[in-house]
């Protein structure tokens with residue numbers, strides 16, 4: 001819908017088409033109608049009770065704010081801890097499979113059977129021949145095909 005700037009038909013260069021006229025009339029009517037104000041019930045992010053005061057207030061008090069922030073921190077800490085544990089476990093699985101060898105071959109079933117999680121790795125090494133090695137710390141794997149992987153280890157001092 002086109003908006004008219006001053007709300008008067010006097011400024012039209014030509015007399016509007018009847019339908020246009022109705023349209024403009026409706027714009028005028030509704031623009032002048034009082035807008036409904038919805039008062040949102042604001043609740044404390046920590047305890048869920050109604051919050052009174054400034055519009056941007058999020059908590060009842062300092063206690064609730066601290067509680068909320070601590071919870072948030074705990075969630076973050078857990079998140080990081082879980083990924084670190086998964087990475088450590090991945091490393092351990094690769095270490096066990098490799099044993100004393102420099103390089104070995106394994107399959108998907110063996111890795112997943114031990115709980116290897118492919119979505120977690122610490123870094124990727126591109127051997128410049130189009131092959132990507134996925135490392136969990138110093139242990140890595142190279143996908144050969146859908147089901148087979150080479151397991152390798154880098155010298156820690158070669159990083």
Ligand SMILES: [Zn+2]
Nearest residue numbers: 044047060064
């Ligand atoms: Zn609260």
